[in-house]
Amino acid sequence: MPQALAEVSDKPQGTARPASRAPRSTPAARTVLVRAAAVLVLLGVWQLLALAGFWPPVILPGPVQVWDQLLITSDAANGQGGYAGSTLLERLGVSLRRVGYGSAYGILIGVVLGLVMGLVPLVRAVTEPAVTFLRALPPLAYLSLLVIWFGIDEEPKVYLLMIAAFPPVAVATATAVTGVNRQYVEAAQALGASRGHVIASVILPASAPEIITGVRLAVGIAYSSVVAAETVNGADGIGGMVLNAQRYNQTSVVILGLFVIGITGLLIDTAIVGVQRALSPWRGLV
Amino acid sequence: MSVTRRSVLSLLALGPVLAACGVGGSSSSGSGSQRVVRIAYQNFADSTLLVKDQATLEKALPDHKITWTSFDSGASINTAFLGGAIDLAVIGSSPTAQALCPPLNIPYKVIELLNVIGDSEALVARKASGVTAITDLVGRKVAAPFGSTSHYSLLAALQQAGVDPGAVTLVDLEPQNIQAAWQRGDIDAAYVWTPVLSVLQQDGVTLTDSAKLAAAGKPTLTFTVARTEFLDANRDVVDKWLEATNRAIGLVKTDPGVVAEAVSRQIGSSKEDAIAQLKQNIYLDHAEQRAPEYFGTKESPGKLADRLRDAAQFLHGQKKIESVPELETFRAALIAPGAVDGK
Secondary structure, eight states: OHHHHHHHHHSOOTTSOHHHHGGGHHHHHHHHHHHHHHHHHHHHHHHHHHHHTSSOTTTSOOHHHHHHHHHHHHOTTSSSTTBTTBOHHHHHHHHHHHHHHHHHHHHHHHHHHHHHHHHOHHHHHHHHHHHHHHHHSOHHHHHHHHHHHHOSSHHHHHHHHHHHHHHHHHHHHHHHHHTSOHHHHHHHHHTTOOHHHHIIIIIHHHHHHHHHHHHHHHHHHHHHTHHHHTTTTOTTSHHHHHHHHHHTTOHHHHHHHHHHHHHHHHHHHHHHHHHHHHHOTTSOOO | OOOOHHHHHHHHHHHHHHHHHHTOOOOOSOBTTBEEEEEEEESSSOHHHHHHHTTHHHHHOTTEEEEEEEESOHHHHHHHHHTTOOSEEEEEHHHHHHHHSTTTOOOEEEEEEEEEOOTTEEEEEEGGGTOOSGGGGTTSEEEEOTTSHHHHHHHHHHHHTTOOGGGSEEEEOOHHHHHHHHHHTOOSEEEEETTHHHHHHTTEEEEEEHHHHHHTTOOOEEEEEEEHHHHHHOHHHHHHHHHHHHHHHHHHHHOHHHHHHHHHHHHTOOHHHHHHHHHTSBOOOHHHHTSTTTTBOSSSBOTHHHHHHHHHHHHHHTTOSSOOOOHHHHHHTBOOTTOTTTO
């Protein structure tokens, strides 16, 4: 792995600092090692604490018990079809679909609204307080209202995640659009570009990095709201599993659910950062 | 070497203790000379609310600090017991059975039967759904708050009618969400308790209720439980509690108006609603609780342990507990009221 990294970074990429990249490989490899070691040490301390038995396993189960739960809940043939009728993977799929739909709608609304807010000051003046208002609301508080309006099936869950996801995108897009260098816009207009053309070829590409930062925040917020969304008839999702396990004090299943949410969240975020780099390579590596 | 593994570990163990000191407002341990009694109660019409409302315990134990904490469900009370944060609690039979089984094994004892749940919990079908009998529920959507006594009763009712629970779509919803889903027509039936139940019954057909299930040998009950360590060290406090609640149980029968007034003050309902809710349960005084159907006597233990074991078997079927202990474990966790000293 460190070798592969070194090979890649030895190749000069474009014109930007080809010389300075070569020595980066060693610290990068070291960072990975240090992170892995930190995780291992934490797991070790956790296991020792669990073994020492200061608290009963119902309060603090060890990593081994959580691992066992991972195997049990992934096994569809264990007599309860994984955990309470669905395996861990099925649950993850159900929850990710909800987060996916919620974030997709949220991002779409966020980008469009943010664009209009950034371009038309009047719209911004009118909608900004409303967006901030929505951002301040805890999802659990408006879930009850969504249930009364939209029932107990998929709609209220997706709408909840959508409402949670769109404000950060809207705010980020509006800020990015306002911050686009006027000279780019004027240059494009001088070359005869229409308004639509300017938006598509100048404003959106120039705002892409900030918009994607907003998207990162949005997906994170949507994913962290999935447990709230699944408090109502969401027993088939990963959040539903955490809630059900909490109700019966199955602490190791609760911890397992948190790990699954946390790790998949990390992976999704890494993927979005990858997209960000691909879309705006002129931005330095953060 | 001066730093041993043990000393490092004990330092680590100190962490949460220090954290607990840092959050403030935690009155978990006895403050100086005053002994603390921490009671967990639930906001439903019951004789214990009269004890709370009239401050009977506070007057009987002036040198004790009594704290009352409201909980939404037995599950969260069990969690509080695990953390050692509660001494006495009002709790349903399903969560009690769970607590007495592995892996929880919460060291508490059932010291009193506060009521037998009657028609305050019932299975209702929406009139528009066309369901008129439990057997019609096959393929329909039925809601209940999972893990509650209603959930237990729903499955018992299905079993009794010969309906495979797998053939019914069971939905886990809290009472207020059941009401919302019902009004939208998202569910066909629900097993739930008052006050939501009374709303559903206005345009619903009652298929069965917990009183009928109790008569058929599947009762759901409300208990007082006491932390074993607390019980051993504070017999005087427990005796005062039993005395106060027994008097309140008696008053429910002889003078329900007084109890209803206290209940309405505590849960913010009207006095009429409180009377109606009180009448939906069955109350037994301590002498009646020592009958063979319930606690029984030390020589011939009653059927209560069997009922708890039934509830445990139900939880085991749901894979919520690891195993169902022998009847002896449940008998050991029961102390008949009035027999605390004799034990």
